[in-house]
Structures are given as structure tokens and as C-alpha cells.
Amino acid sequence: MTLIYGHRGAKGEAPENTLVSFRKCLEHGVTRCELDLHLSRDGELMVIHDPTLKRTTGRRGKVAEHSAEELRSYDARLGGPGWPQPTPIPTLAELFEQCPFEHWQLEVKSASRERASRTVKAIHALTERYGLADKVTVTSSSRVVLRALRHWAxxxxxxxxxxxxxxxxxxxxxxxxxxxxxxxxxxxxPERLLKAQQQGLHVSVWTVNEPALMRRLADFGADSVITDFPGLAVETLGLA
Incomplete structure (x- = not known):
């Protein structure tokens, strides 16, 4: 059975990486999610995809230049599906407290060695605090981040x-x-998928928004798909 992960919550249905988006994902019965993390100026893990604020909030500057308190006051509903109320940038701690996901893919973008270490240590501390270490996979395309994960967590x-x-x-x-x-x-x-699974890897395919593609990947035997439309994925594939 191919599992479903909500991409940045339910990115196609609500403003990405916001509390309403993750709640929308859970409403569909999808209990796995993928999200992105950046550190605030004061070292808090913030749930936002870009290193800058422009695309989702219209504000200038980098996430790293603002405190967590400032970031939590910014409305992050730009560039997504229309939404009637402001949707602040959440902290990862808020999501851990309010959204009972069974599994989390936490993506960390490329970073300097120092920043990667700080981010990994913060994730490690937070997952320990909330008892979620066994429900989290930290993902990255960056070897620097993967190296930091292997060393610090x-x-x-x-x-x-x-x-x-x-x-x-x-x-x-x-x-x-x-x-x-x-x-x-x-x-x-199918060849790469099988080879990866033989290597013991869970293969999670992104970003899968078309029903025909969802079905094709499920037929291939993909372990999970990451989608902007978790409701559509449930209709197409059913829930495991």
C-alpha cells in the first residue's frame, strides 16, 4: 500500500507550511506530512520553505534575520490558494503540540557547516522534548546537513x-x-525504485498531484507519495 504525505501540509488547499494547512491535511485522514525548516535569529525552528520572506509574506529579508516572535506575527498566505484569515509562520514546536501526525519528514535546506550543526541540534532537542524521535525523518539534499545529522543526531x-x-x-x-x-x-x-528498496530505503516520491501519476507510482510500488492535494490522493489511492 502506498502511503500519503501532505506536502507542506496541504499546499494546494491552504497556505503552505501554516497551521491551517497541516490541519487540512489531518482533516483528510492523512497522518503523515512533509515540511521545511529554517532557524530564526534566536535559534527557533520555523516552518517555512524559502530562506527569505518575500514569496509567502511579502516582507523583505531573510528568515535568519528575524526573531521567532517577529516571524510568528507575519502573515504567510501570499502566493498560495486564497485564504480568508491571516496565517502566521508557525514554529515546529507549535506543530508538534497541535498536530498529531504519525510521521514527519523534516527537510533542511543546504546550509553552512555551522548553521547545519545548529539546525540539527535544535531538531534533536525538540524531538527529544516531545518524545517524537521515532516519528521523524530529517531529510536534505545537502551533504553538509546529512553529515551534521550523522554526527550530532x-x-x-x-x-x-x-x-x-x-x-x-x-x-x-x-x-x-x-x-x-x-x-x-x-x-x-521501476528499476531505480526496486534497487532502492532492495537497499532498504523507504522511497517517498514528490511532488505528485495528478491522479494518473499517483496510480502509476502506486502500481510501481512506491512506498509513499508526497502531494499538495492529500484529499485528492485519498480519493485516488485510499488510506493505508
């Missing part, structure tokens, strides 16, 4: 995000002892 599950085929994703995943491969759907051939 070896007990947390790791995943490689693979968007391009110029590096053999299976080789890189093995090199960093990953449990999960988050694979761009354009790279998901």
Missing part, C-alpha cells in the same frame, strides 16, 4: 532528497546511512 532517521540524476542517489543515500529516499517523481523508474 545519529539516532534520528535520515533521508536524502534527490532532484537530479547527475549523482547516483542510491550511492549518496548509502554513503550517509539514509533510511529514506525522497525522490523527484521524474527520477522514479
Amino acid at each position: 545519529p539516532e534520528l532517521s535520515r533521508g536524502l532528497v534527490a532532484e537530479y540524476a547527475w549523482l547516483d542517489p542510491l550511492k549518496v543515500a548509502k554513503q550517509y546511512d539514509c533510511d529514506l529516499l525522497a525522490l523527484n517523481w521524474t527520477l522514479c523508474t
